[in-house]
Amino acid sequence: MERPEKLQQVFGTTLTSHRNKSSLTRENIPPPAKYGGRHTVTLIPGDGIGPELLNHVREVFRFSCVPVDFEVVHVNSAVETEDDINNAITAIRRNGVALKGNIETKHTMAPSVKSRNNLLRTSLDLYANVMHCQSLPGVQTRHKNIDIMIIRENTEGEYSSLEHESVSGVVESLKIITRNNSLRIADYAFKLAREKGRRRVTAVHKANIMKLGDGLFLQCCREVASGYPDITFDSMIVDNTTMQLVSKPQQFDVMVMPNLYGNVVSNVCAGLVGGPGLVPGANYGHVYAVFETATRNTGKSIANRNIANPTAMLLASCMMLDHLKLYDHASSIRNAILNTMNETRLHTADIGGQGTTSEVVQTIMRFIQSKGQLTSEY
Amino acid sequence: MTARSVRSLSGALKPLFSNRCPGVYGAASCNQRQKSTYTPPPARYGGRHTVTLIPGDGIGPELGNHVRELFRFCCVPVDFEVVNVDSSVASEDDINNAIMAIRRNGVALKGNIETNHNLPPSYKSRNNLLRTTLDLYANVMHCQSLPGVRTRHRNIDIMIIRENTEGEYSSLEHENVPGVVECLKIITKTKSLRIADYAFRTARAKGRRRVTAVHKANIMKLGDGLFLECCKEVASGYPEITFDSMIVDNTTMQLVSRPQQFDLMVMPNLYGNVVSNVCAGLVGGPGLVPGANYGEDYAVFETGTRNTGKSIANRNTANPTAMLLASCLLLDHLKLHAYASMIRRAILSTVSETRLHTADLGGQGSTSEVVQSIMNAVQSTGPQTLSI
Numbered sequence: 001m002e003r004p005e006k007l008q009q010v011f012g013t014t015l016t017s018h019r020n021k022s023s024l025t026r027e028n029i030p031p032p033a034k035y036g037g038r039h040t041v042t043l044i045p046g047d048g049i050g051p052e053l054l055n056h057v058r059e060v061f062r063f064s065c066v067p068v069d070f071e072v073v074h075v076n077s078a079v080e081t082e083d084d085i086n087n088a089i090t091a092i093r094r095n096g097v098a099l100k101g102n103i104e105t106k107h108t109m110a111p112s113v114k115s116r117n118n119l120l121r122t123s124l125d126l127y128a129n130v131m132h133c134q135s136l137p138g139v140q141t142r143h144k145n146i147d148i149m150i151i152r153e154n155t156e157g158e159y160s161s162l163e164h165e166s167v168s169g170v171v172e173s174l175k176i177i178t179r180n181n182s183l184r185i186a187d188y189a190f191k192l193a194r195e196k197g198r199r200r201v202t203a204v205h206k207a208n209i210m211k212l213g214d215g216l217f218l219q220c221c222r223e224v225a226s227g228y229p230d231i232t233f234d235s236m237i238v239d240n241t242t243m244q245l246v247s248k249p250q251q252f253d254v255m256v257m258p259n260l261y262g263n264v265v266s267n268v269c270a271g272l273v274g275g276p277g278l279v280p281g282a283n284y285g286h287v288y289a290v291f292e293t294a295t296r297n298t299g300k301s302i303a304n305r306n307i308a309n310p311t312a313m314l315l316a317s318c319m320m321l322d323h324l325k326l327y328d329h330a331s332s333i334r335n336a337i338l339n340t341m342n343e344t345r346l347h348t349a350d351i352g353g354q355g356t357t358s359e360v361v362q363t364i365m366r367f368i369q370s371k372g373q374l375t376s377e378y
Numbered sequence: 379m380t381a382r383s384v385r386s387l388s389g390a391l392k393p394l395f396s397n398r399c400p401g402v403y404g405a406a407s408c409n410q411r412q413k414s415t416y417t418p419p420p421a422r423y424g425g426r427h428t429v430t431l432i433p434g435d436g437i438g439p440e441l442g443n444h445v446r447e448l449f450r451f452c453c454v455p456v457d458f459e460v461v462n463v464d465s466s467v468a469s470e471d472d473i474n475n476a477i478m479a480i481r482r483n484g485v486a487l488k489g490n491i492e493t494n495h496n497l498p499p500s501y502k503s504r505n506n507l508l509r510t511t512l513d514l515y516a517n518v519m520h521c522q523s524l525p526g527v528r529t530r531h532r533n534i535d536i537m538i539i540r541e542n543t544e545g546e547y548s549s550l551e552h553e554n555v556p557g558v559v560e561c562l563k564i565i566t567k568t569k570s571l572r573i574a575d576y577a578f579r580t581a582r583a584k585g586r587r588r589v590t591a592v593h594k595a596n597i598m599k600l601g602d603g604l605f606l607e608c609c610k611e612v613a614s615g616y617p618e619i620t621f622d623s624m625i626v627d628n629t630t631m632q633l634v635s636r637p638q639q640f641d642l643m644v645m646p647n648l649y650g651n652v653v654s655n656v657c658a659g660l661v662g663g664p665g666l667v668p669g670a671n672y673g674e675d676y677a678v679f680e681t682g683t684r685n686t687g688k689s690i691a692n693r694n695t696a697n698p699t700a701m702l703l704a705s706c707l708l709l710d711h712l713k714l715h716a717y718a719s720m721i722r723r724a725i726l727s728t729v730s731e732t733r734l735h736t737a738d739l740g741g742q743g744s745t746s747e748v749v750q751s752i753m754n755a756v757q758s759t760g761p762q763t764l765s766i
Contacts, residue, residue: 169567179557246659271634
């Protein structure tokens with residue numbers, strides 16, 4: 001790997017020794033701010049509501065004088081070649097951090113055209129998808145006091161895209177579970193639980209049916225759990241989990257699971273706290289981090305109508321700022337967002353209001369300004 | 379030759395037996411068979427049906443006993459043939475006996491059989507074995523908000539049709555390289571067409587307006603893509619029914635925010651498992667929803683969410699509603715509609731009484747109180763009952 005050498009040349013030995021420690025938590029060093037103290041972050045607009053929401057993010061960042069420059073890389077979902085997505089991947093390798101909208105996967109194209117989002121996650125080995133579902137004070141939901149952290153394996157499982165039709169009319173899809181990836185994600189989950197002071201980790205599985213596959217996953221989780229005696233570990237079958245989630249979601253703390261169950265469970269939790277417009281998601285690897293909305297919706301039907309909820313994307317950008325260790329900016333924007341959420345008249349259509357995206361963003365910017373920090377003149 | 383063997387061999391030997399049929403039962407039943415509407419197993423012994431009963435584990439045995447108690451009280455002409463399946467032994471004799479009994483009787487009522495994790499992986503799930511051997515390809519679960527039960531969502535009326543024999547539940551796994559496990563998810567055209575056909579026929583029979591296929595075809599393009607294609611094919615033959623599709627993650631999110639938008643849903647095995655549990659949770663929990671597994675020749679009834687309920691076994695706190703409603707589905711299947719509606723009415727009136735709610739619904743009632751109250755309700759409506 002040539003990067004350590006380059007870093008050593010440019011920054012001295014400290015940084016490289018951090019690198020070799022290969023810490024699995026979010027303590028991995030952010031990409032160094034190279035140009036005059038400003039970070040460069042890759043921005044992939046994606047399809048649907050992605051471009052407009054990311055424009056709002058740029059607007060808010062500019063207004064708050066956040067030292068982040070965006071390198072925009074477009075990915076065209078309508079063409080079959082993989083050049084666009086490869087450019088995006090190269091840009092992320094270069095910058096280390098990215099913020100993305102969801103790239104549409106057209107069903108009408110040939111099955112050999114892989115999902116661009118999936119390609120990005122597997123090429124960059126973003127093995128952990130972290131989603132924090134919390135009941136927001138200003139949003140009225142059927143369940144209250146939800147605080148669940150979902151850690152989902154992001155690269156293998158049912159999303160291997162390995163399918164074949166050996167006999168016509170019979171399709172076999174392979175679901176791959178490996179010991180290495182399961183240990184890795186379990187380790188990430190427990191480290192994160194310890195870091196955040198969480199008391200309980202629940203593994204979600206279907207090992208009564210998929211004995212070898214999910215059995216291996218469960219075994220790896222148990223192994224890792226034995227090294228964390230201060231954290232309670234239990235497991236629950238996915239069907240029971242979803243049923244418990246809709247009746248008593250307050251019982252869950254941290255949940256770790258393979259890819260497909262993670263997809264379903266995270267969407268259920270997003271629905272419980274108020275919908276896809278409110279929850280941010282983060283994909284972490286050893287070296288790279290990509291931030292997006294948690295439920296990865298393209299939102300084609302509401303694109304360019306100024307009614308999309310910008311909260312999820314803006315909270316994702318705050319997570320990105322935390323990752324870049326720009327904590328002050330992150331908390332100021334986050335506070336502004338939460339204050340705006342309290343105003344019911346500004347709620348967008350997805351949470352039952354009639355506000356527009358631009359009103360919400362304007363209010364957020366006004367909150368940031370009222371806190372007295374340096375902002376650019378408007 | 380009895381009609382039973384005619385039925386089971388009819389596929390292969392139809393031409394041979396079409397002459398013999400009129401001799402035993404008249405032309406009517408053979409014509410009905412070819413029309414592929416189901417004829418229940420004939421009541422052979424003095425007008426009484428025989429139904430296989432598999433108690434299972436956990437709360438299964440006690441609930442099965444309550445069903446028998448209730449049937450006896452209401453003078454339902456059904457006899458139960460009890461077949462016990464021991465989940466702790468590795469041999470498959472028990473489950474094979476059960477399967478043979480079901481082949482014999484055609485209908486069964488079962489509790490969930492526990493799948494012990496401590497046994498080696500070669501030990502297959504007994505429930506799964508039963509479903510695949512008897513080819514019970516359609517799992518039907520009707521989730522309705524019950525009037526007496528308070529839930530966060532109201533007016534839910536969703537019918538879930540789940541493919542029951544293939545998909546992720548093929549139990550085909552292998553570990554070619556140590557530390558790397560491959561699980562095979564099988565989707566076939568024949569089975570997908572079959573379940574889609576079943577779904578649309580059911581929708582038409584019940585007067586449903588919309589069928590939604592739940593899938594993940596953006597990721598599993600070939601597998602779920604094939605399933606979706608089959609659904610679309612079948613949908614073209616039912617122009618009065620609207621067909622649409624939804625990705626499983628969006629479906630679950632919509633279910634927790636606005637479940638009233640769904641009418642009838644059809645899906646492969648694993649998504650069916652998750653979605654049916656979500657819906658069961660929305661209408662009040664695992665104690666309220668009955669489930670049915672239908673095949674070409676056999677039907678097995680059980681609780682919708684297939685829980686063993688080990689932690690509440692033998693404590694008189696289990697909710698008998700799901701199992702009793704499943705037994706009503708069984709009676710409907712045997713065309714004993716009068717008994718079915720009588721018992722169902724009694725169950726629904728009991729569920730409306732909040733003081734009788736069991737622990738899972740937030741009350742403190744016991745199972746036996748609930749069953750007594752159902753029997754009282756049946757008695758008060760007037761038909762002949764046993765004096766107890």
